[in-house]
């Protein structure tokens with residue numbers, strides 16, 4: 066793919082440098098250690114964190130932000146642990162994902178991966194109850210991912226029917242699950258949900 | 272160093288999918304004479320899903336502040352909770368401005384940086400220590416184990432408490448209880464795929480398969496682990512992995528506290544050994 070020099074955005078690296086974890090981005094000397102140890106590259110050979118960093122340094126903002134590979138990083142931090150230049154590679158990728166999400170919110174980008182929807186659904190339950198609520202998460206995530214309630218519930222059942230039975234059977238979820246009646250079915254709600262609300266309002270600027 | 276009382280941060284899975292880890296952790300610490308005081312009204316650490324460090328810091332500042340009031344260090348059985356608590360602690364300790372920012376969100380987030388967050392494996396091996404454990408062990412658990420550490424025990428550097436490429440704490444614990452570690456070096460610290468389960472199950476399943484089949488080919492009776500997300504992926508989801516990939520694995524997966532508990536003479540039921548997805552009977556037959 067030829068580089069469209071006229072589209073390069075020399076400020077892109079600064080955007081990343083300003084995000085938490087992005088501080089050492091410019092120290093990268095392209096050794097590929099990050100990619101060589103990555104468990105995702107082992108499975109998806111085209112996945113290449115080194116290349117994402119190089120493209121970011123060059124200012125290929127559009128190509129980087131619309132790269133679907135951003136969303137298949139498992140955040141395992143192997144790259145971070147091994148980078149000889151102290152680039153916090155895992156956090157750099159997270160910073161780039163956050164910039165992409167902001168662009169999507171501003172209507173400038175369409176993210177195909179359902180990962181932002183999943184992360185939001187997860188955090189919504191934390192905001193509301195103070196703890197993860199698996200069922201609430203799934204009920205928000207699947208319909209959004211599938212673009213409809215019926216298809217969403219169907220996809221959810223497909224993924225979780227057997228799993229739910231297994232968990233219920235072992236008393237981990239379901240009517241007699243968890244440490245008390247209906248644990249796992251009903252959310253486990255903390256007392257200070259008002260503090261959760263404040264955290265999300267002030268940090269996420271909602 | 273000896274410890275007799277710690278704040279306990281269970282983490283969300285402890286209430287449902289990782290009930291076995293929660294029950295066995297409590298049973299083991301009780302048998303070791305270490306009191307666990309649950310962090311009162313604790314909230315979620317943000318897991319892998321809170322990608323904004325500020326959000327992670329705010330969520331964990333509250334939990335740290337609660338333990339700080341009780342004057343206790345925090346222990347958690349979850350690797351991701353540990354990572355989030357520990358990196359928050361590092362960030363807040365080093366940055367007064369950040370501490371003020373947290374306190375401004377809500378006074379209950381005021382944290383002075385006096386708590387040390389720890390992972391159970393760290394507490395067992397380094398604080399309680401081998402000698403103390405040895406003195407309490409009454410049975411031999413003669414199983415062949417694939418010790419699986421996953422992501423946040425040996426990395427990243429700022430929060431790790433074991434070697435990034437060749438961690439040893441779990442290996443040592445397994446030897447201590449009479450078990451045998453099978454050759455598993457390459458897989459010890461590979462990611463289980465957990466964070467991708469809900470968005471790219473195909474990749475996540477392949478990652479889990481690698482871990483489980485490597486353990487099987489190495490002749491392990493079980494995989495031992497110390498994180499509920501790994502437990503979710505490798506144990507609770509194992510039948511789904513088998514179904515999706517058209518393979519049979521049948522590899523028992525247990526929490527390290529379940530194995531240690533057996534060596535401490537705790538009965539299997541009190542260690543929730545019937546709650547693991549893949550049957551664990553093969554292990555019970557090897558406790559002598």
Ligand code: SF4
Pocket residue numbers: 092093094095096097098099100114115118147148149150151152154
């Ligand atoms: S390991 Fe570090 S220096 Fe090497 S390519 Fe990756 S980010 Fe750059």
Ligand code: SF4
Pocket residue numbers: 099102103104105106114137138139140141142143144145154155158
């Ligand atoms: S954090 Fe992401 S890019 Fe880095 S090694 Fe893990 S999966 Fe690969």
